[in-house]
Amino acid sequence: MLVYVLNQKSEPLMPCSPSKARKLLKQDKAKVIKTEPFTIQLLHGSSGYKQEIILGVDAGSKVVGLTATTTKKELFSAEVQLRNDIVDLLSTRRQNRRTRRNRLRYRKPRFSNRVKSKNKGWLAPSIENKILTHLTIVSKVYKILPVSNIIVEVASFDIQKIKNPSISGVAYQQGEQMDFWNVREYVLFRDGHHCHGKKGCKNKILNVHHIESRKIGGDSPSNLITLCEECHDDFHKGKLKLNLKRGQTFKDATFMGIMRWSFYNKLKKLYPAVSMTYGYITKNTRITHSLPKEHRIDALCISGNPLVERLDHFYFLKKVRCHNRQIHKVNLLKGGVKKLNRAQYEVKGFRLFDKVQYQGRLYYIFGRRNSGFFDIRTLDGTKVNKGSVSCKSLKLIEKRKTILTERRMAG
Ligand SMILES: [Zn+2]
Numbered sequence: 461m462l463v464y465v466l467n468q469k470s471e472p473l474m475p476c477s478p479s480k481a482r483k484l485l486k487q488d489k490a491k492v493i494k495t496e497p498f499t500i501q502l503l504h505g506s507s508g509y510k511q512e513i514i515l516g517v518d519a520g521s522k523v524v525g526l527t528a529t530t531t532k533k534e535l536f537s538a539e540v541q542l543r544n545d546i547v548d549l550l551s552t553r554r555q556n557r558r559t560r561r562n563r564l565r566y567r568k569p570r571f572s573n574r575v576k577s578k579n580k581g582w583l584a585p586s587i588e589n590k591i592l593t594h595l596t597i598v599s600k601v602y603k604i605l606p607v608s609n610i611i612v613e614v615a616s617f618d619i620q621k622i623k624n625p626s627i628s629g630v631a632y633q634q635g636e637q638m639d640f641w642n643v644r645e646y647v648l649f650r651d652g653h654h655c656h657g658k659k660g661c662k663n664k665i666l667n668v669h670h671i672e673s674r675k676i677g678g679d680s681p682s683n684l685i686t687l688c689e690e691c692h693d694d695f696h697k698g699k700l701k702l703n704l705k706r707g708q709t710f711k712d713a714t715f716m717g718i719m720r721w722s723f724y725n726k727l728k729k730l731y732p733a734v735s736m737t738y739g740y741i742t743k744n745t746r747i748t749h750s751l752p753k754e755h756r757i758d759a760l761c762i763s764g765n766p767l768v769e770r771l772d773h774f775y776f777l778k779k780v781r782c783h784n785r786q787i788h789k790v791n792l793l794k795g796g797v798k799k800l801n802r803a804q805y806e807v808k809g810f811r812l813f814d815k816v817q818y819q820g821r822l823y824y825i826f827g828r829r830n831s832g833f834f835d836i837r838t839l840d841g842t843k844v845n846k847g848s849v850s851c852k853s854l855k856l857i858e859k860r861k862t863i864l865t866e867r868r869m870a871g
Contacts, residue, residue: 657691
């Protein structure tokens with residue numbers, strides 16, 4: 461375990477061991493700032509020396525992996541679960557507004573007053589929220605560690621390089637084998653990660669097959685096709701004939717990964733040292749060192765130090781909604797009475813997602829009832845007592861945040 465340390469000006473220093481932190485706290489040289497991740501602040505000046513820390517970010521649409529490393533040690537590792545309820549919530553809202561407006565006889569048309577039509581950089585709210593969460597979390601890491609460089613995976617393959625193999629530059633000197641990994645990742649994307657052998661084949665273990673031998677046809681995408689292991693085997697045994705057309709055009713991949721590119725560009729405006737990498741390189745690193753396929757491990761590979769001494773735990777973070785602004789329930793009660801949707805701000809002194817202690821363990825409040833019986837859970841969804849615990853036996857640990865944190869052991 462590591463304890464994160466801030467100096468008097470709240471700037472991050474290198475983390476220290478728990479025993480050193482205990483000593484500092486005992487001698488009144490430091491105070492506790494946060495319990496998760498455990499962070500202390502020094503009360504007297506100490507600059508300390510800093511090593512180079514690289515933060516790898518595996519950006520994603522459902523889960524984000526973040527790992528900070530030096531050349532020797534892993535210093536921080538986290539997995540963040542993003543919100544995926546936004547599309548649903550907004551379409552419900554749209555529906556509700558539509559039925560409400562339909563009750564009016566006439567209403568002047570409104571169509572040119574939308575943000576979407578005015579703002580060129582408009583992104584769908586669900587994507588906007590994902591990007592914001594990515595940025596928030598990076599800033600959280602910056603608050604506890606003196607990060608020197610951020611590396612982000614922007615896409616799973618490099619389309620420019622496939623279109624124009626002769627580009628040169630530092631990022632392009634990885635050799636032929638690496639280039640093939642790039643093309644392979646593109647071909648898998650182009651073929652929709654499906655086997656193109658037998659009709660309706662749904663096998664999951666995929667190979668990339670050379671239509672003409674590698675020597676004759678080369679590694680260009682037009683000479684490659686996705687086959688599952690079984691079909692690939694059958695083809696080489698002569699049991700399967702492929703129906704192939706050579707010379708496909710490039711499937712447009714520019715729209716792909718708008719979220720990750722946009723995150724990268726915003727990050728570049730905020731921090732001095734940000735660089736990028738591609739998924740095929742991460743995948744290659746992960747497989748050559750036979751590391752498990754997990755988001756935080758991918759982030760470790762992205763940070764460029766895949767073989768460092770690892771921590772025995774990581775932080776699981778979950779982003780939850782900030783507000784619920786719906787005023788009335790959709791369906792009216794008998795007699796046309798509108799039922800309020802808003803729960804009280806506090807029920808028996810507790811808010812939704814407050815962190816509480818129950819029988820010595822930490823939980824979050826997921827549901828409150830006026831009877832005083834609450835639904836408390838851990839972040840993996842485990843309920844306590846079928847979700848019914850008297851609030852009298854709960855001890856408030858931390859007021860609600862929009863990002864919930866839980867420490868987990870690394871498997
Ligand atoms: Zn197949």
